[in-house]
Amino acid sequence: MSNEFEAFATTPTLTLEPFPQEKQAVVQPAPEKEAEALDDSILTEEEKKAVDAFVNQIDLTNSSVILQYGAGTQKKMADFSESALENVKTKDLGEVGDLLSDVVRELKDFDEEEEKGFLGIFKKTSNKITAMKAKYAKAETNINQIVKVLENHQVQLLKDVAILDKMYEVNLTYFKELSMYILAGKKKLQQVRNEKLPELLQKAQQTGLPEDAQAAKDLDSMCNRFEKKIHDLELTRTICIQTAPQIRLVQGNDTLMVEKIQSTVVNTIPLWKSQMVLALGVEHSAQAAAAQREVTDMTNELLKRNAEKLKIATIETAKESERGIVDIETLKTTNESLISTLDEVMKIQQDGRQKRQEAEREMQRLEGELKQKLLQVQA
Template sequence: MGNEFEGFATTPTLTLEPFQEEKQAPAPVPEKEEPALDDSLLSEEEKRAVDAFASQIDLTNSAVILQYGAGTQKKMADFSENALENVKTKDLGEIGDLLSGVVRQLKDFDEEEEKGFLGIFKKPANKISAMKAKYAKAEVNINQICKVLENHQVQLMKDIAILDKMYAVNLTYFKELSMYVLAGKKKLNEIRSTTLPELLNKAQSSGLPEDAQAAKDLDSMCNRFEKKIHDLELTRTISIQTAPQIRLVQGNDTLMVEKIQSTIVNTIPLWKSQMVLALGVEHSAQAAAAQREVTDMTNELLRKNAEKLKMATIETAKESERGIVDIETLKITNESLISTLDEVMHIQQEGRQKRQEAEREMQRLEGELKQKLLQVQG
């Protein structure tokens, strides 16, 4: 696809021999007359071409009237057929189905576990392996769909370029038809304002039947030519309607290209990044669980060691009181006991003081924590 409109002209051409090789013979520019059709859409060169062409039209020639503008009408018909074929070969519905397929794949992946990604973390065993397996399966399906979408995107971009050519060709035919209508109306006005009155005056003055027939024939030719111009105006109207139709099709193609592009460069990478984040969250959860087990085990060991130390200290104190009969030992023991009691009292006093300090510190920490929580909530 791409050469369908190579044979269509892109420059307006006027000819009295529409089905032969087109040529444009120069002619002197006649005196300007006000055209019946607005010629503001034409360039100065095209206006001069209309004036020159109008001077070549011979309304006494039936073949000229019959073939006038027929070449452009034939090209318009061929052009319309190609344009219709170009539209018929499209299936934008298939692209829509493919885009929907991407959405279904992502949705199925997210809902495979309870409540999407958050539900993945509720199952205890092999969660990361299961997530990677589901990701790989979904990625394969999505990549296959994206390859087809990319092919459609390339084709649509080619179609958009072809539609630009179609629009340019249609504009050329529109101008050609406008120039034919302008030239025809110029010639028709000229004949009806000059030649036809002259023939009528001649017939009336001479009274010859051949002069009357000549005037009648020219008047009939003018009527036929007027109908021919009307047919060209109808074809011109079709050309006007074709332009927005081409742009509508082109707009649909452009919209689908944008949707495909958004899916490929936005939706798919976003899904992949979310999957990476989900895997990272799962790794962090497992690390936190391991750290929690280590902390619990450490606290348990500390409690057990403290209990053993207490029991050992009590047993040692009991053993130290057994079988002592030496007074010096008793003195020493008594002094040691008093010293111990003093130290215990001192320790208790220090402990009480530290507990009070700790209580004040905990109250301060609690206040700071509450203040920080209020800041977070705000």
């Protein structure tokens, strides 16, 4: 592609040959009567002189000249447009965009595999450093492969940007060339219609010969055909004008992709790697802090347990040391039990005494009844 547009000329030239294959003829300046002022502000002084010289070479009485006028430039424009189209068609900026997305996806998958963010990886108690290094190595391998492809695309895009500059230069050359053809044609058309055609019309009126009238009519027809040819060239020039911003748009897209690739390679990936180093350092510190925290927690727990045990032992010892041989509660209970026993004994004794008295009275009654009965029998 680097030599693809070398065949297109970058200097505007004018020729009456239809499709020049060799070196194009250079028109020589020739003095001529100036035509009515036309817009030639885009041309240099040398190009203006070349236009004025080329006007004298145009023969509107020659049908082939009219037919082939500017055809060479139109053919080169067609070839140029085809080459430009092929250059655009062979680009696949979508692939570059997909590769950039792949880089982001790799970084995102690594960052979110355990938890959101690098610090989320530190929330599990397993051996995270080994897992992090393994994931980092895998992600780095994938990213490095993508970066190689991106760098190749970057080199190609930089070449394309340079080629598009060449394309823009060639397109500008054709624009000037078409403008020179149009300017020269309009000048020639003015000359013929203002000078040659009135002469033929006057001659035909004077002679009254049909051939003179036909000659005037033929020249007028040629002028009309030539005017249409100039209009066709103006249409081609319009296409040339529209091609310029299109080239710049494609070039802008290429430049944007180059910048994105450059930013990814130079900024994003090194930043990710530095964050990975920091993440590993943070994990080491976190593990050390966790170990120290466990030791501190265990020490505090042991101190609390020992203090509690010491408290309990001290209190029990103090209680036992202050305690008498027999508890007052025990004496109280024993005394109450003894009193209750004595009360029971006294009640039993009283009940026994009362029963004996009742028994004695009963025996006396029985004895009296027996005596009485015995007396009754003796009588």
